[in-house]
Amino acid sequence: MNQPGNFIIHATDGNARRATLTTAHGEIQTPIFMPVGTQGTVKSLTPLDLEEMDAQIILGNTYHLYLRPGDDLVARRGGLHEFSNWKRPILTDSGGFQVFSLQEIRKLSEEGVEFRSYIDGSKHFFSPEKAIDIQKNLGSDIMMVLDECVGYGEDKKYTNKSLEMTTRWAQRCRDHYPKGSGDQLMFGIVQGGFFKDLREKSLAQLREIDFEGFAIGGLSVGESTEEMYDILHHIAPMMPETKPRYLMGVGTPLDLLEGVSAGVDMFDCVLPSRNARNGTLFTSMGKINIKRAQFAEDDSPLDPNCNCYTCRNFTKAYLRHLYQAKELLSYRLNTYHNLYFYLDLMKQVRASIEEGTFATLKAHYEEIYA
Amino acid sequence: MNQPGNFIIHATDGNARRATLTTAHGEIQTPIFMPVGTQGTVKSLTPLDLEEMDAQIILGNTYHLYLRPGDDLVARRGGLHEFSNWKRPILTDSGGFQVFSLQEIRKLSEEGVEFRSYIDGSKHFFSPEKAIDIQKNLGSDIMMVLDECVGYGEDKKYTNKSLEMTTRWAQRCRDHYPKGSGDQLMFGIVQGGFFKDLREKSLAQLREIDFEGFAIGGLSVGESTEEMYDILHHIAPMMPETKPRYLMGVGTPLDLLEGVSAGVDMFDCVLPSRNARNGTLFTSMGKINIKRAQFAEDDSPLDPNCNCYTCRNFTKAYLRHLYQAKELLSYRLNTYHNLYFYLDLMKQVRASIEEGTFATLKAHYEEIYA
Secondary structure (H helix, E strand, C coil): CCCCCCEEEEEEECCEEEEEEEECCEEEEECEEECECCCCCCCCCCHHHHHHCCCCCEEECHHHHHHCCCHHHHHHCCCHHHHHCCCCCEEECCCHHHHHHHCCCEEECCCCEEEECCCCCCEEEECHHHHHHHHHHHCCCEEECCCCCCCCCCCHHHHHHHHHHHHHHHHHHHHHCCCCCCCCEEEEEECCCCCHHHHHHHHHHHHCCCCCEEEECCCCCCCCHHHHHHHHHHHHHHCCCCCCEEECCCCCHHHHHHHHHCCCCEEECCHHHHHHHCCEEEECCEEEECCCHHHCCCCCCCCCCCCCHHHHHCCHHHHHHHHHCCCHHHHHHHHHHHHHHHHHHHHHHHHHHHHCCHHHHHHHHHHHCC | CCCCCCEEEEEEECCEEEEEEEECCEEEEECEEECECCCCCCCCCCHHHHHHCCCCCEEECHHHHHHCCCHHHHHHCCCHHHHHCCCCCEEECCCHHHHHHHCCCEEECCCCEEEECCCCCCEEEECHHHHHHHHHHHCCCEEECCCCCCCCCCCHHHHHHHHHHHHHHHHHHHHHCCCCCCCCEEEEEECCCCCHHHHHHHHHHHHCCCCCEEEECCCCCCCCHHHHHHHHHHHHHHCCCCCCEEECCCCCHHHHHHHHHCCCCEEECCHHHHHHHCCEEEECCEEEECCCHHHCCCCCCCCCCCCCHHHHHCCHHHHHHHHHCCCHHHHHHHHHHHHHHHHHHHHHHHHHHHHCCHHHHHHHHHHHCC
8 A cells, every 4th residue: 555656644734734645765744845956965965964854855956967967877876866875755846947947048849848058058958758758767756747837927828828738748748657657756737827717727637637746836936925825725725635735946934834724745945955055044033144243242052942953063153153254064054954944844834733733833933934 | 190281102113103192172192184174164064074083183273263253252152162162172373374375465573474364455463472362262272383484495594584583483472371371282383494404493492492392384385295205304303202293284195194204293284175175085095086077977985995974875976976066065075085084094094103014004005195
């Protein structure tokens, strides 16, 4: 019974769900946040650090790994797990988001999308089948279909045309890797921009294809928080109850809590790690910018309620010094803390759903992060 | 008996010595290499990493810490140990080397040296007394006297004048912190450039002052290896037998072995950590540049004979990828390995002196690193 793709819901609290998803590299307890390891490494951290902070699953970026070191090379190393010495589950995106957001020069057709390498400007082409082939080479536990990620402000006509192609691409991905042809799972991605009826249409079409999970794409692309939450609360509860739901590329601690309240199970975002490198740190008492002069002589830990290596061993004064001096250890200690904070937040979320107190937890953080 | 400054020689092998030096933060087993933690951190590593690799003592740079975050600020935190959470011994240099090597604009007088901050161009002044005051604020276990570090190629007349001032400065340092006035040790620095008689003169003058140890300064400043070794073998064996001898800012694995063979007990150098960040890695089979294409698909560890975290967990292919991608983890894993290698080399050196096989060990590495 404990096959990859197995998804067991243990408890619910409103729309929030507490579940276990089985993958080829083990189970993950949801709701869960996935640290982003773009180039086969979560920036500045080792696999041991990530295990210490109880990261259950990390994300790898297909676009980046395809370009460097190359998915063929990774495949010859035995896949991304073996290559990077990360033994727990990995989710890979399809590269779609990067192609559509990072690239100026791209040509889009029914067949796929042409783009230029951000490394050397060379031309490349992703078809839905190619995106799956790359993810097969990477050997991730969860693959994502190739989708067109529509920017904020696109009109309804374009958004509709786009989501319909995304559906056809999703079907081609599934056809290229039929269910049961291996132990990698495949998730579809609901698009439709900021039009509720288009979101519904996208979801309805994707439900016809047999995916092991469903993601919400195309959010956090420039819209207001209100607009994002509006779409989120509309579409997430409509997504198949018996399958994991993944909100892609989102977000702040409050965004995660909002997502959970809408019934989302999985999240990823560069925000905690990128913010860490910029000195913005999340604590149980709110956000701190460690570069501020007020911390120059502050001998208290970053977060007295945090049990991470950074908080157990260093003061704000030292962390500020490292940041000011642009020391490599600054990036590392800050990243460690922020990811620990996010993972711990999700641990609290899971416990609160089991106890039926999720709303209280959410209200608590809403007050702190108001 | 086990007072700071205590120096017990357990064994000798030729001029090489195996000894224990007691400091306020514990004993160090010599010969020893001291990783450099310029700005209150050994770049990319935590105190825990350094303890894991059995670093016994690290070096802090007075010049850098004075400018940022400021030695007063560090003193208010309880000193550099408390500030950086490093519980083992620390040696601080006097700032002299940085002032004389990094600064274009400086004014030198009998009183001291004026220089500009590399951070904001502001003017500062180091006198011998000031250099000691800063090191008192930092609370290092071993302080160094302020010296003028003469560049390579200076003539004998200037070098002589300079070493005589360095002696007067050394006396002022000792007078400012008389022996026994605290538990910080103070080392004098032998100068004299590449003139053997001047080196002897410098040493003779410094011996008149009661230091807990003696260093050789002004080497590795642009001379050939032959010139460096010539001075080293001339002066090191003449230095007080009953006190620790420290060769400053040197060097390669072979330089360390040469120093030990001349009777040196302590070494520091940025070379292993700086080289690591540039992808040059030391192994039991010689030097490797990890950026080379030949390692792109090399699934073997960096050094199969190394037991460090990097070598136990990652392949050359992965390390090369991290380097190519300029990932923060590259700096960290490479630095960890190179420092581990240096510390392990000195561990082998200590064992070989105890066993009377130092010459064999030295010959072994001379073959590998030829």
